[in-house]
Every structure is written in C-alpha cells, then in structure tokens.
Amino acid sequence: MNTGRRSVWLLTAMILGYAFLYGPILSLIVYSFNESRLVTVWGGFSTKWYGELLQNQKLLDAAFLSLKIAALTATGAVVLGTLAALVLVRFGRFRGRTLFSGMVTAPLVMPEVITGLALLLLFVALEQLVGWPSGRSMTTIVLAHVTFTMAFVTVVVQSRLAQMDRSIEEAAMDLGARPFKVFMVITLPMIAPSLIAAWLLAFTLSLDDLVIASFVSGPGSTTLPMVVFSSVRLGVTPEINALATIIVALVAVGILVAARIQHRQDKQREKDMQRAYASE
C-alpha cells in the first residue's frame, strides 16, 4: 500500500525530471522533421530541412570555422594548461604561488562579457602598438578561447597530477632518467586520459561559446553559434532544428562509444586481476 504510493510518486518525479531536462531537446528533434516552415505548427513528416541545411553555405562555413577554432583552441589550451598544472602541483611552494593559482583559475568565475570586452580592448591596443594581431579574425578568437579554456584544462590536469603516485616518477629518475625524459616517457603517458578529457572539454567550450567570440571576431570570422544566434533573432527556422539534431546525434554516438569502450576495459581489467590472483 505504502510502497505502491511511493513508487508512483517516485515514477512521477522521475518522469518530470527527465521531461525537464530532455523535453526541449526532444521537441527540437521532432520539429526538425516538420514539413511546415512554422516551427510551432506540425505539418507532417519530412526530411527536407536536412537537405536545405546542406545547401546553406553560410551555415556550413560557420560550422567548419567553429570546428577549426575549437580544435586549435583545445590543442593550445591543453599545452598551456598542462604546463600551469605542472607548475602548481610539482614545484612546491614558490613565491607568488597563491597569486598564480588564483590568476590561472580566475577565468572559471569571470563573467564572459568582461573577459570578451577585456580581450577586445587588449587586441585593439596591441594592434596599435605592435601591429599584431591585424584586425579581428580567427586568430583573435582562438587566442581568446585559449585564454578562457586554459583554466578548465588546468583544473582537470591538476587533479590528475595531484592523485598520481609521485614515487613512480622518482623511480624513473632513480633508474637513470633525467627529469625531461621522465616527463616525456612516464608522466605524459600516465596523465594522457586526463589530457584527452581536458582537450574534449576545451573543444566543447570553444564550440559552444557565443559571448566571447562575438567580442573578438571580425568580418569573415563568424562562428556557428553566432550564425545560429543571429538567424534565430529573425525567427527560428527548421533548418536550425535540423542542425541541432545532427549535433545531438553526434554527441550521443560519441558518448555511447566512449561508454562501451570504458565498460569493456573495466571488464578486461577485472578479468586480469582475477587471473593474477588465481595464479598466486
């Protein structure tokens, strides 16, 4: 009696929770197959918007540009963020460590509007002083994105480095490897998973960013979020829905594949462990 009522209540809560999270995305996917041009009126099933999407050169260019920026950003941010994390975790207490740690992670809490504005002012001032970067372009967007995604990379890599057993690096050094060699052949392979995670995070953040890119972009460097946002202001077209559906599908496939690989690795590991102890 009691449990029956409770399970009904739990079920309702669960459905409402999922509806809250995924309802909007679901309606977006459904309406991407809408025949009608009006987003709110169902006019029958059709895939024509996907066809039109492929014809929309402006949107495709923007998507390609965004992917390029995201890849460059993620790579740059991983290099700089890893260096910052190394300094914070491995170099002990040096003068100005607290300040450095605060400055590195500040972009995490800094309002994007302020970051964007500050970077714009910096780029303009730099151009006047040294002539570089000339104008706003993809370069400035990448630089801006590296600046704010680096903080996320630092946090991710820092936590992995802090967990890592220090004695593994010491063992390598004890066996005759110089510090740089130790970093290349021991530390890097060991923190590789966190580097990949950080790269993906930076990639996503860059792909997603509208505010900062709006400040530092120039003519001819319009990113996908900017195109989507400006076209939505004139009214949402089902084309955008189709684009969003494709992105959702790609992300979902990515997550599924990652989860499967992870699951299989865990299984294999478990088997290996059992085998090891059985042979003792």
Next chain:
Amino acid sequence: MAHSATSALMANPWNDPEAQPFIRIQGVSKSFGDYVAVNKIDLDIYQGELFSLLGGSGCGKTTLLRMLAGFETPTEGKIFIDGVDMSSIPPYERPVNMMFQSYALFPHMSVEQNVAFGLKQDGVPKKEIAERVAAILDMVQMGKFASRKPHQLSGGQRQRVALARALVKEPKVLLLDEPLGALDKKLREKTQFELVNIQERIGITFIVVTHDQEEAMTMSTRMAVMNQGMIEQVGSPVEVYEYPATRFVGEFIGSANMFEGTVVEEATDHAVVRCPELDADIFINHATNLPPGAPVVAMVRPEKMKAQVEKPESQYNYVRGVVTEIAYLGDMSIYHVRLATGMVVQISQTNLRHTAEQRLTWDDEVYLTWHPGNCVVLAQ
C-alpha cells in the same frame, strides 16, 4: 681458535677498526620548515651488509633513505657512498637504486619493459638488455610473466618485479623502503628469507627501511633503531634485543617489563638495584657503571621470567603476583601477573607439552624469578 676469530672479524667489518665504511653518513640533518625529520645522524654502513633502519612512523627513517637516493637534500651534513661525496649528485647519477614501498611500477609498461627501463637509460645494447632482463626475471621467478602489465599481477608478483627492476642495474647499494609492507603475513615471512638469499648471492649492500621489528630482526646483519630523527642504537639483532641501549629501544623491540628503581650497591662484578614495585632487590651479575643512588630502569624480557608456586630460596630477583590473564598462542602462552602494587608484569612460556604438569591458571598465586644475567639496567 685464531682462525675463527679472523673470520668473525671478516664477517663483521663493523668490529674491525681498519675496515673502511662503504656508506658514510656524517652529521646529516633534514628539516622541513620547523620540523626536524632527521637530526644530526652519523652512521657507517659496510660493504655487503643488510642494514635495517627501524623505527615507528615519523622517526625519520624514510627521510634518511630518500637522502641516500637523492630525492631529498640534507639540510646539514654529508653522505659518502664508496668514498664519493653525494652532495651535488642528482638521483639519476647515483650508484644506488631504490625499491619503493608502493613498488612504483610503470603502469603503462609490461614487466619486461619495467625491468629494462633502467638499462635503457644507460644506453646498454639491446641484446645485452634482453639477456640481463631475462636473467633477473628468472632469478625472482617472474620469467613467465614478462609480458604482463603491472595491474595483471598480484601483490607478491609486483614486489618481485620491483625488486628485479631495482637490481638489474647492479647498483652499489640497494635501498628498500618497507619492501614487504604490502604483503600478507605468510608471504612476508617467505619473502624475507628470499630477500636475504638474493642479497647473499649477489653481495650488494642492502639498506632496508622498516617499522616491523620482526622483519628487521630476521633479515639484518645490523640495524639502527631510530626515534624522533635520531639513532637510539646501532647493533646486530642480538645486541639490540638482549642489550638495548635505551629504554625506548627496550620497549620498541619485543616486549619488556620495566621496573623503575635506584642503584643501592655497585661493585666491579655485580650490582643491586632496589625497585619499589618488587618484593626483593634485583641482583645483576655485572657492573652497571652507575653510582649508588642513581635512578635506573631495570628491564626483564617476558620469556626470561619463570613462574613457580613455591617461594624461591634466593633473597634476590623475585616478585609475587596473581595471574590475571592468559593468552594461548599455540607455540607459547603469555601470562599477565598483577603485583601487589597493581603493576602488571608479562611473562611468556613455551608450550613444550600438550598439557604441562604445572600449568598456570587464573587467580593462581605465583612467584616470578629470573637469572641475574637476564636483567638489563638502563640509566634514567
């Protein structure tokens, strides 16, 4: 006679004033901020020794080992290995290798690659690397696991790989940080003997850090008992157990009954100590080198006390008490005997028979006695 004396000298270089120490630790201190981890330690270790640094956690033993490996720089003092000052030599150029407590195997490399790592750094030819790795893996009986990754090994197997990896470069000194700490009791006892065998076979000097006194007693040629960054005593296991230099050593190694008292009689061949806890004075069959009236602690090990029902005839070395606790351990039993003053004394007796004729039981009144040579007097 003369022959055995020389061979004893050769076997125990620390007794030979002519012998040159292989490792010389000279006035070494290490502080971390205000905390002094190692406090002005002087220590000589000889070639071919299996030397243990024994102490509780935070006594500075691991810090001392890490200074030998080069991971910490001494705040003060110098370390010489084979006559070379190690002050400015980084860890990757020292003629020592270390086996870590966590084993610190490289998780992304196979057993073979782990062991080969050190030789590769030295630029040893590939063919020779393969031969030496195979030989050392055979020695630790891990040959058939060469292609496994560390996570596919059990604790005991990892321990062997770590040992092989540290030995393969044939260092002058092998440092072992709690080498058996992660193994269960049975495996630990077996591995202790294996380690000693390997050490004797290859003749490399071993320095072992351990908190386990049994491990140190079983394996070492000599050991240093450390406390609060200082060495309390250096000696062979027998010396340290039978003749502890300080109260700390007596209590840390094995169990001990400590009676506080004062010297009442001192002669060249004997001494008498009076303790308020005891019914009779303690007679010791050697000099204490302390003046009468000096406050001392008299220590008697539990296994050196005998329990009897009749009152002993001697006027020395006995005390009366009541059995309050009995712990049966199979090979021996431990009895707690409460004295009239309330102090509890521990004695142990080997269980030689299934049922002893005079088995003690709870609430028995007994006299505890000991031989005059079995009491150690320590200055307070």
